[in-house]
Amino acid sequence: DPETQLLMPLIDGDLYKVLYSCTEGDLQNNRLNYLYGFTTGIVLAADGYPVSPKLGSKIEGLDKHYNSDTQIFHYGTRRRIDGVFETGSGRVLTVVSYDNNSLEGARNKAYASAEKIHFSGMQYRRDIAS
DSSP, X not given: OHHHHHHGGGEESOHHHHHHHHHHTOOTTOOOEEOOOEEEEEEEEXXXXXXXXXXXXXXXXXXXXXXXXXXXXXXXXXXXXXXXXXXXXXXXXXXXXXXXXXXXXXXXXXXHHHTTOBOTTOBOOSOTTO
């Protein structure tokens, strides 16, 4: 979910170790630490979302260079046999950016990254974190 994706960049440490400790019933030696900072997430949605999303549109721009504080979460993508990603559901990708100084910094990074991605009919809100 987009809400969880916003929290992932704030985790400082090995999430796998903590989750594994949960399965073993031993969290005493493995705790999560969190970074101070701000995140912004922008969901890139397919044309027609939410009523009737258009599927199968080629996604371009995933190979671009992004700020090291930005993560792209695949939400509803499919990878074709030729390696090309295409839209596979209404919510396609979430662009999440982190900034340790301000919400505005995280917002600017997220929107700059979202603008590098393209697919037919791509839509997203332009008022996130404003």
